[in-house]
Amino acid sequence: MDKVIxxxxxxxxLEKFREALENxxxxxxGESLDGVNSADITMLLEELNAxxxxxxxxxxxxxxxxxIIKDLDSETRSKFLKIFQPVEIAGFVDLxxxxxxxxxxxxxxxxxxxEVIAALENEEKATYILDLLRYEDDVAGGLMAKELIRANENxxxxxxxxEIRRQRENVQKxxxxxxVDNKDRLKGRVSLKKLILTDDNGKVEDIYDEEIISVExxxxxxxxxxxxxxxxxxxVPVVNVKGRLVGRITVDDIxxxxxxxxxxxxxxxxxxxxxxxxxxxxWMLTRARLPWLVVGLAGGMIGAQFIQIFEEDLIKxxxxxxxxxxxxxxxxxxxxxxxxxxxxxxxxxSAFMASTFNRLTKIFFVAIINGLFLSILxxxxxxxxxxxxxELSFVVSIALFSVVFLASFLGxxxxxxxxxxxxxxxxxxxxxxxxxxxxxGLAVYFLVAHLLYNP
Amino acid sequence: MDKVIxxxxxxxxLEKFREALENxxxxxxGESLDGVNSADITMLLEELNAxxxxxxxxxxxxxxxxxIIKDLDSETRSKFLKIFQPVEIAGFVDLxxxxxxxxxxxxxxxxxxxEVIAALENEEKATYILDLLRYEDDVAGGLMAKELIRANENxxxxxxxxEIRRQRENVQKxxxxxxVDNKDRLKGRVSLKKLILTDDNGKVEDIYDEEIISVExxxxxxxxxxxxxxxxxxxVPVVNVKGRLVGRITVDDIxxxxxxxxxxxxxxxxxxxxxxxxxxxxWMLTRARLPWLVVGLAGGMIGAQFIQIFEEDLIKxxxxxxxxxxxxxxxxxxxxxxxxxxxxxxxxxSAFMASTFNRLTKIFFVAIINGLFLSILxxxxxxxxxxxxxELSFVVSIALFSVVFLASFLGxxxxxxxxxxxxxxxxxxxxxxxxxxxxxGLAVYFLVAHLLYNP
Numbered sequence: 001m002d003k004v005i006x007x008x009x010x011x012x013x014l015e016k017f018r019e020a021l022e023n024x025x026x027x028x029x030g031e032s033l034d035g036v037n038s039a040d041i042t043m044l045l046e047e048l049n050a051x052x053x054x055x056x057x058x059x060x061x062x063x064x065x066x067x068i069i070k071d072l073d074s075e076t077r078s079k080f081l082k083i084f085q086p087v088e089i090a091g092f093v094d095l096x097x098x099x100x101x102x103x104x105x106x107x108x109x110x111x112x113x114x115e116v117i118a119a120l121e122n123e124e125k126a127t128y129i130l131d132l133l134r135y136e137d138d139v140a141g142g143l144m145a146k147e148l149i150r151a152n153e154n155x156x157x158x159x160x161x162x163e164i165r166r167q168r169e170n171v172q173k174x175x176x177x178x179x180v181d182n183k184d185r186l187k188g189r190v191s192l193k194k195l196i197l198t199d200d201n202g203k204v205e206d207i208y209d210e211e212i213i214s215v216e217x218x219x220x221x222x223x224x225x226x227x228x229x230x231x232x233x234x235x236v237p238v239v240n241v242k243g244r245l246v247g248r249i250t251v252d253d254i255x256x257x258x259x260x261x262x263x264x265x266x267x268x269x270x271x272x273x274x275x276x277x278x279x280x281x282x283w284m285l286t287r288a289r290l291p292w293l294v295v296g297l298a299g300g301m302i303g304a305q306f307i308q309i310f311e312e313d314l315i316k317x318x319x320x321x322x323x324x325x326x327x328x329x330x331x332x333x334x335x336x337x338x339x340x341x342x343x344x345x346x347x348x349x350s351a352f353m354a355s356t357f358n359r360l361t362k363i364f365f366v367a368i369i370n371g372l373f374l375s376i377l378x379x380x381x382x383x384x385x386x387x388x389x390x391e392l393s394f395v396v397s398i399a400l401f402s403v404v405f406l407a408s409f410l411g412x413x414x415x416x417x418x419x420x421x422x423x424x425x426x427x428x429x430x431x432x433x434x435x436x437x438x439x440x441g442l443a444v445y446f447l448v449a450h451l452l453y454n455p
Numbered sequence: 456m457d458k459v460i461x462x463x464x465x466x467x468x469l470e471k472f473r474e475a476l477e478n479x480x481x482x483x484x485g486e487s488l489d490g491v492n493s494a495d496i497t498m499l500l501e502e503l504n505a506x507x508x509x510x511x512x513x514x515x516x517x518x519x520x521x522x523i524i525k526d527l528d529s530e531t532r533s534k535f536l537k538i539f540q541p542v543e544i545a546g547f548v549d550l551x552x553x554x555x556x557x558x559x560x561x562x563x564x565x566x567x568x569x570e571v572i573a574a575l576e577n578e579e580k581a582t583y584i585l586d587l588l589r590y591e592d593d594v595a596g597g598l599m600a601k602e603l604i605r606a607n608e609n610x611x612x613x614x615x616x617x618e619i620r621r622q623r624e625n626v627q628k629x630x631x632x633x634x635v636d637n638k639d640r641l642k643g644r645v646s647l648k649k650l651i652l653t654d655d656n657g658k659v660e661d662i663y664d665e666e667i668i669s670v671e672x673x674x675x676x677x678x679x680x681x682x683x684x685x686x687x688x689x690x691v692p693v694v695n696v697k698g699r700l701v702g703r704i705t706v707d708d709i710x711x712x713x714x715x716x717x718x719x720x721x722x723x724x725x726x727x728x729x730x731x732x733x734x735x736x737x738w739m740l741t742r743a744r745l746p747w748l749v750v751g752l753a754g755g756m757i758g759a760q761f762i763q764i765f766e767e768d769l770i771k772x773x774x775x776x777x778x779x780x781x782x783x784x785x786x787x788x789x790x791x792x793x794x795x796x797x798x799x800x801x802x803x804x805s806a807f808m809a810s811t812f813n814r815l816t817k818i819f820f821v822a823i824i825n826g827l828f829l830s831i832l833x834x835x836x837x838x839x840x841x842x843x844x845x846e847l848s849f850v851v852s853i854a855l856f857s858v859v860f861l862a863s864f865l866g867x868x869x870x871x872x873x874x875x876x877x878x879x880x881x882x883x884x885x886x887x888x889x890x891x892x893x894x895x896g897l898a899v900y901f902l903v904a905h906l907l908y909n910p
Contacts, residue, residue: 035666039685165652173689174648175630192647193629197620211490229714230494232707234628234689251706252687258710259684262717263799269724270795270884271788278800282817286824289792293859296788297829300781301836307777314773321769321776322762326755328780329893332787333726333751333886337744340725344718345733362737369741374752381756404748429725431788438784 009044017044021052030059038067045072050080066095074107086112090119097172098128099145099253105133124170132247140224141217143257144238144247149177153187153205157198160190175235178245179208186237186245188212214239217246221257228254265343268424269336271296271431292431299435303442310446313453320449323382323396324442330374331403331441332434338363338411339428346419356416360409367408375401395452399445406444407437464499472499476507485514493522500527505534521550529562541567545574552627553583554600554708560588579625587702595679596672598712599693599702604632608642608660612653615645630690633700634663641692641700643667669694672701676712683709720798723879724791726751726886747886754890758897765901768908775904778837778851779897785829786858786896787889793818793866794883801874811871815864822863830856850907854900861899862892 009017013032020028033041033056041060045053045068057065069092072080081089081104093101093116105113120126128146135141147170151160160177176189188208198207214237215224228236228251238247267275271292276284307314307324314320342359375397382393414433415425427433464472468487475483488496488511496515500508500523512520524547527535536544536559548556548571560568575581583601590596602625606615615632631644643663653662669692670679683691683706693702722730726747731739762769762779769775797814830852837848869888870880882888 037666037668037686039687161651164648168648168652174646175689191629192651193619193623196616196647196651197623211492213492229707229710231492232494234630234706251689251710252684255684255706255710255713258713258717262713262720265717266720266724266795266799269721270791272792272795276796278796278814282820282824285796285817285821289789289821290825290828292792293785293788293825293829294832296784297781297833300778300784301833301840303780303784304777304837305840307780308774311773314776315770318766318769318773318776319763321773321779322759323755324776324779325758325762325783325893325897326752328783329751329755329758329890330748333748334744336725337727337747340721340727341731341733341740344721359733362740365737366740366744369737370745370748373745374748377749378752378756382759385756385760435784438780442780 009040014044014047018048018052021048021055024055026059029056033060038064039071042068042071046076050083053080054083062091063095066092069104070096070100074103077104078107081108086115087119089116090121093129094120094122094125096125097145097147098125098132099143099247101125101129102132102142103137105129106137135217138221139217140215140219140221140238140249141247143221143224143253144217144249146247147171148237148245148248149174150184150245151177151179151190151204153179153181153208155204156200157195157202157204157207158200160195160204161200173250177204178212178237178248179204180245184245185243186212186214186239189237212237215249216241222261224249225254225257225261229258261347264424265426268426269340269429296431296435299439303439306439306442307446310450313446313450317392317449317453319392320395320446323399324445326378326396327399327403327441327445328438330400331407331437334367334370334404334407335411335434335437336429338408339415339425339433342412342415343425343429346415346425359412359416363408363412367405370408371401371404374404391452395449396445398452399448402444402448403441406440410437410440464495469499469502473503473507476503476510479510481514484511488515493519494526497523497526501531505538508535509538517546518550521547524559525551525555529558532559533562536563541570542574544571545576548584549575549577549580551580552600552602553580553587554598554702556580556584557587557597558592560584561592590672593676594672595670595674595676595693595704596702598676598679598708599672599704601702602626603692603700603703604629605639605700606632606634606645606659608634608636608663610659611655612650612657612659612662613655615650615659616655628705632659633667633692633703634659635700639700640698641667641669641694644692667692670704671696677716679704680709680712680716684713716802719879720881723881724795724884751886751890754894758894761894761897762901765905768901768905772847772904772908774847775850775901779900781833781851782854782858782896782900783893785855786862786892789822789825789859789862790866790889790892791884793863794870794880794888797867797870798880798884801870801880814867814871818863818867822860825863826856826859829859846907850904851900853907854903857899857903858896861895865892865895 017029017032041064045056048056057068069077069080093104105116108116117126117129131146132141132144147167149164149167149171151163164174164177174192176191177195178186179188179190181187188210189212190204190208194207213227213231213233215227217238217240224236227233228249233251235248235250237245238249240246263275272288273291274284274288276288378400379393379397382396383390410433411428415428418428419425472484472487496519500511503511512523515523524532524536548559560571563571572581572584586601587596587599604619604622604626606618619629619632629647631646632650633644634642636642643665644667645659645663649662668682668686668688670682672693672695679691682688683704688706690703690705692700693704695701718730727743728746729739729743731743833855834848834852837851838845865888866883870883873883874880
């Protein structure tokens with residue numbers, strides 16, 4: 001039995017492997033990778049350069065190589081495929097599912113793509129891929145694979161099983177057989193379990209399950225993910241506007257969609273502008289981070305100019321400066337909390353969404369409670385610590401209440417607006433919006449201070 | 456054909472439905488829910504109170520009711536099950552998969568749990584559930600279901616199919632048959648596709664696939680999720696320390712794990728201390744948010760006390776106050792960026808993880824580039840805007856450089872330390888750590904200012 005832990009390459013192994021590569025010790029390479037899952041070999045190859053990887057892949061079976069190329073992250077893959085001839089690439093693509101092949105084609109320069117397509121031996125595959133390239137990659141059509149088992153409703157079980165046999169190489173994972181009518185319109189499905197338990201002479205139309213959930217080609221991938229998740233599906237058939245069965249989406253692709261969504265959200269919240277990872281180059285990391293830092297810096301400069309307007313007040317009461325951090329931090333915290341809550345609820349919509357008005361009413365009460373509690377607390381703290389300075393306590397606590405209020409509303413409203421405009425609402429927890437809330441907080445604070453100290 | 460969009464209840468429908476409930480119009484309720492997927496009915500019930508929901512569920516088929524109870528979110532379910540008799544609950548549990556049943560049992564008061572178990576008719580199910588209750592819910596054992604198809608390696612295909620027939624009601628979704636030896640140790644699997652295509656008189660031992668990935672009962676659920684994701688599995692068998700097959704985990708449970716992880720991370724980053732959702736009560740929302748706001752407030756008060764130490768400097772050069780927001784905001788942004796990057800890479804570990812030392816070296820260079828760029832930029836801006844005040848420009852840009860540096864290091868190091876201590880590193884992007892970075896930023900700024908203005 002193979003356990004998951006079976007292949008855990010150590011640093012020592014990696015070194016040995018590199019040595020074997022240098023000496024072209026094909027037998028060591030072949031033996032040590034024999035029977036190892038392609039996903040594990042992929043991890044190993046991510047540590048090597050393109051030439052080394054090609055040397056290894058050339059030693060492996062074509063099927064394994066094809067899996068590895070599919071599994072590589074797209075950046076590594078681009079570098080890797082550059083050193084292959086189009087006809088070599090075509091050899092791997094012939095063995096790939098059409099959805100994976102289409103993803104890879106989308107990454108290739110147009111000319112190479114044409115050459116690879118021309119070199120494909122499997123003509124059905126070529127047609128599949130060309131069909132898939134028509135779809136944007138953020139809708140169901142861009143996620144689906146063309147490979148599936150399709151049975152006419154008039155078939156017998158025997159015909160159905162023959163079809164599975166005919167396609168046994170093409171369709172790796174079969175969960176169910178999709179049933180269509182003469183016009184290729186999706187009618188239902190037969191699970192493999194049912195197929196096994198039914199007499200071979202039975203008819204498909206007598207046993208198929210009509211209650212089938214399908215998605216249409218243009219459904220956004222996030223919605224497809226929600227459908228799969230809601231109904232606990234392992235695969236969902238895709239139909240075109242005429243209801244014709246055109247492909248299927250499997251759950252592993254949906255897991256990738258969900259993971260990507262979470263990563264995108266994290267990067268938006270953190271103010272990272274490109275899809276970078278910690279192991280990317282210093283240059284890429286800097287480029288992804290600097291833009292938002294500059295936005296924050298610009299905000300800070302505006303803040304500085306703004307405070308300068310109230311220089312007189314500051315000279316009169318230096319203590320105003322003491323509480324700038326408190327006001328800013330609280331405003332920021334409240335804003336991020338509010339936007340995180342609304343982003344979460346926008347991400348998992350229920351059938352009866354609260355209206356924007358109802359939402360704001362609720363936010364209103366939560367903000368009042370939080371605001372009152374915090375401003376009373378801060379009033380007491382300043383009063384007790386700073387020699388019972390009532391005036392300053394008032395200024396800070398009134399400003400704090402206003403800031404909590406403002407940040408709650410903006411933190412809720414901005415994500416809703418972004419969502420309505422078709423922009424990812426998680427952006428609202430990012431630096432641009434937090435900078436805005438910071439500046440508004442400062443404005444409120446200094447205005448309140450100015451008004452109370454200059455009656 | 457049922458499309459996904461088929462059941463999209465409107466507000467009007469909900470009102471009509473409520474009316475029908477009041478008038479006990481059973482025929483309207485029954486007809487309008489006939490053939491509707493249980494996941495959709497669940498969504499509808501989340502809008503009703505417990506008594507109303509019970510009335511609806513009592514009208515539905517037992518299987519549908521059982522699915523609905525499984526799908527309800529745990530808070531609603533607790534309220535809902537309180538108004539059922541143990542024997543009624545047992546009726547639904549009899550029809551549930553053991554993993555779902557165990558989850559529900561974990562939510563029940565101990566006494567009710569005993570009563571429900573005693574009332575179960577399906578004795579095998581009762582044994583399954585009792586077995587599952589032994590596991591913590593954050594390891595493979597707590598995720599797995601006991602229901603699966605198991606075949607002895609010495610069986611014929613015919614026996615194997617008979618076993619599927621015998622279990623047809625118990626095991627809803629069959630992807631493959633697990634092959635065990637006489638001591639019940641997992642040997643491999645046979646996909647249903649292979650089973651269909653092999654002659655009934657063949658032997659299991661001749662066709663089973665030995666390359667099977669399994670997990671052990673005590674594997675943390677995040678690792679199980681990573682395994683399923685890495686190898687694109689739809690289900691993974693669970694073995695105990697002796698290698699005996701004890702259950703299986705299906706991909707739908709793993710999707711839930713991944714979604715929960717993302718949600719937990721979002722709440723940690725936003726400083727929300729409980730698992731709340733926007734539609735929770737005002738009281739719950741306030742309670743989840745206030746603790747972190749108070750932490751931020753305490754930080755702000757410490758900041759105020761700290762700045763007060765430098766009151767003399769502030770009186771001499773009021774302009775120092777102008778740039779407090781700039782320093783704080785940049786420190787915060789850099790800290791969050793750094794921690795988000797490291798959290799992301801800790802969440803998807805590769806075989807050859809960079810060492811902490813290598814990581815910090817890289818962070819070092821990224822921090823120098825970002826810090827230099829930002830401090831030169833701010834130097835020029837202040838110099839140009841504030842009447843060529845060289846001294847102030849120097850103070851702010853040196854402080855900014857130090858803050859960027861400090862925030863980069865802390866933002867990277869703290870998540871790594873938290874991770875090593877077994878704490879979710881996303882906490883490092885939350886208010887506690889950002890408050891700390893804020894305070895350190897202030898300290899650096901005022902110290903630099905003090906030193907440069909008082910040579």
